[in-house]
Amino acid sequence: MFRSHTCGELRTEHIGHEVTLAGWVHRRRDHGELIFLDLRDRYGITQVVFDSITAMAHKVAEESRSEYVLQIRGRVRARPAEAVNPHLGTGTIEVEALEAQVLNPSRTTPIYIAQEGGEDEMIRLKYRYLDLRRERMQRNLILRHRVIKFMRDFLDEEGFLEIETPILIKSTPEGARDYLVPSRVHPGKFYALPQSPQQLKQLLMVAGYDRYFQVARCFRDEDLRADRQPEFTQLDMEMSFVDQEDVIQLIERLFIELCRAVVPHKHVPTPFPRLTYAEALARYGSDKPDLRYGLELINLSDLLMATPFQVFQQALANGGEVKGLCIPGCGSYSRKQIDELTEFAKIGGARGLAWAIVPADGGEVRSSFGKNLGEGEMSAIVERMAAQPGDLLLIVADQPTVVAAALDRLRREFAQRLKLADPNTLNFSWVLDFPLVEWNEDEARWDAVHHPFTAPQDADMHLMATDPGKVRAKAYDLVLNGYEAGGGSIRIHRRDVQQQLFDLLGITPELAQAQFGHMLEAFEYGAPPHGGIAPGIDRIVMILADESTIREVMAFPKTQQAVDLMTAAPSPVDERQLKELHINLR
């Protein structure tokens, strides 16, 4: 037996007991005859005192350095009153060492464990096993465990079954982002790794499993981002005999109870606010708006229908719009600062940024475009935007998608600069009524906005043939603090409707048969109405942990830089392996 207690366990009630501890040397204070070691494990830190009476143990303490692994037998005693540490669970006691041995020494670690440094992320990834010893990383991984455990317990309680679906699935021609896996047993053939178990979970509904979930690993062969990794984990769910409201209600309960259990100090507004897709774009310029703050987009188009200002005039004449943001208290921005904002807006696709400042001293409005406006237009704008003295007005005139993208960027930027978002609020919201399809200009065809199994809304079925762009889908996105936390939909369960959508998407019957024949066939054998959702676990844990990249909540993430790290990236294979692959390129 290596230990009788963990390093986080001993309390006043253990005083007088003889105990055995094992752990890492966290800190060491050498006062000659008296040596203090803080012994650390996942559960906490215990102070161990070595005096010269137990010479052997004292020698071990003398030789030990940070991160040595020690086993210590000792007696628990009260700390002197002045040494009590109220921040530590074990802060009222210390262990008087009687015996000690080094289980494993440690070289000087390339990163400090006891203190977060500013070291390069490459070093943190290379020595991930050291980085993961840090208290913050342990807290994050424990939080992740708790979050997923809670989800499982909740769904089990609700009658869901967790069913494993294959990781090696059939590759389909449309899978541009699929990882392909050559088979050695079937030379020249490939598996694909799933981007999600979408079709498989629908087949489980056809099979009558009624309520399915899976903490599912999914894969996309594409570039990394702070909130995206080539493999990611989602809470994949599907339910039969439900409509949109059933899924929404269940998920809402799940996340409310989850937050209460794992991050009780956070504030979760309920019920989750709901926005339509059109409303979200109009008010926030985004289909995943952060609702922790206002700073809404203000439409000025109707005020400027007759403006002489050519930029606004042309935008409106071409079906565009003029919208703006009123930034409180930023009227003191310099020309240079405003120029930087213009560049920033241009990255978002805008051709320019009109600005106006309402001076704090109540003077005349200064602006980049005032002189071009017609009579009374500036005061109408100031009034519409409810601008106060000292405010900065930023205005974009362009096609609606450009206006939305540019102002969304600016809105997020100012939320950060002005610290508008309460870090202790988790604002879950629903975005509803997505369009079913959108026109793909390049390919001159309709594309599915979600995926081709999403059901159209009943009320819009009559538009399928005549005005497909107007058909709303039974699709719903869960949004959390400005991130998409999960997308879901009610699925098509009837072959005729599925066929109709394939026709609309320009998928020929032959292609439909080749790619989705098994799904079409399954719908002919008693497929129940069904729908689901797939919240992204990495991203949700990231937000709950107050981190800004998902790499901080994954044990072994990948980075493009860290090519030769153990788990970080691919490495070359040798000739023999390539031969064994039997890849037949012609």
Added chain:
Amino acid sequence: MFRSHTCGELRTEHIGHEVTLAGWVHRRRDHGELIFLDLRDRYGITQVVFDSITAMAHKVAEESRSEYVLQIRGRVRARPAEAVNPHLGTGTIEVEALEAQVLNPSRTTPIYIAQEGGEDEMIRLKYRYLDLRRERMQRNLILRHRVIKFMRDFLDEEGFLEIETPILIKSTPEGARDYLVPSRVHPGKFYALPQSPQQLKQLLMVAGYDRYFQVARCFRDEDLRADRQPEFTQLDMEMSFVDQEDVIQLIERLFIELCRAVVPHKHVPTPFPRLTYAEALARYGSDKPDLRYGLELINLSDLLMATPFQVFQQALANGGEVKGLCIPGCGSYSRKQIDELTEFAKIGGARGLAWAIVPADGGEVRSSFGKNLGEGEMSAIVERMAAQPGDLLLIVADQPTVVAAALDRLRREFAQRLKLADPNTLNFSWVLDFPLVEWNEDEARWDAVHHPFTAPQDADMHLMATDPGKVRAKAYDLVLNGYEAGGGSIRIHRRDVQQQLFDLLGITPELAQAQFGHMLEAFEYGAPPHGGIAPGIDRIVMILADESTIREVMAFPKTQQAVDLMTAAPSPVDERQLKELHINLR
């Protein structure tokens, strides 16, 4: 809302209630004016009665066929006394239909749902979503869910954290059975899919996570068997500051409590019997013996040291042995039957099979070899084998591994023929003291019996240099009813010991650095003593479900035959995809 209750929910207390049900038509009895439908979902079956008073509903019932999906509004009423079905949870009530609609029709299904047929497995796999509707398959998948849920709850309770490790890992040259995954983002480079998270979980121990587990998907690019799929699921575990006994005790408690919870009707002998590897091979010819029955191998070598019978004599002279089985009550076997057994033993590697029959009538022993034996040898054999009148004795003389393999095959065969194994017993056992390394004749080198991270036993360390074949490992296998249910070991945690083992295995320092450098380095930064185990979930659920192939406990298994099934096997990729892979074969 599609339903007020499930099809398994209604009881006598609901009589008089108006309810809405949704489900599949399981059976249908049409008596003209009166139609009975059994409506089925995952939760049960409810009898619905349609009479001609509600004409619209009656019409739906008339048109419905098996596996139609219906929604029915009706009133719960008591069944007539003679119609009560005590085998059905809902057997005391029926629902009088008031309204009905077809949610989705069904074509005639290619397999019966209500009844298990003898149809080809290909058909079952092609229409997996229909096969999965069967009660047995639902029971199996629900059992699987329960088993895994129990494991997670148990381990969470014991302070284990579930931590996800990557599926896309670094490929290493030794990974002959690794699936390789070409990366498009890094052309010419490959990931590998893990055969197990072995190294990653050891790194988590170095990182101080103390108690880790994961329900981990693992991959091996090799042929299928009844108890093996190219992807499989294991309960991957690792603990720090433990020795072998700690792991064994925890796992034993886990499985005892698991069985009590999910298969309470099964008998689990406790504590789990323990055998050394040497003992298991000697007594059962196998390192995974089924201990539900005896039929042990009986060693005759010492009786025959001076035998004139050349076959025995030579085997013993060459370091071999003579061992046999006493098969009760099979003394009536014909010459033809015995010849078949001989062929069977030869598949196991034996060159022949000596047999003897003790006649049921008490007459002279008949045998294939008696005339070659020396004085008293036959009676010594009969006595040693405790043969009774009517028994059949089967004897193999050869090298120990051949004797073991042949007699293990025969032992299993007769256990089946004679139904020796109690189907309601789950006999877990431990096989201990495996050798650390074994001599690889072909390559003329020592190979690791488990894997190169397994620790040698302290008592045998002095043999590492002088007699490595005698060194026992801190390795333990969990065996269940004759299957390997999981292998584990205490790992090496010191760099010097790891280096010593690599040297023994003929891994040069350069190769060790290239393949395992990250592990060797990690051991230098305070690696704690640690060990673990990885029970195979597919196989354990298979045994708990009384199935004989793991395909019956997986939702979407793979078969070599079913190449064009959705989830079953690889499919060809097109030229475009191959191009995108950038596989540079030159």
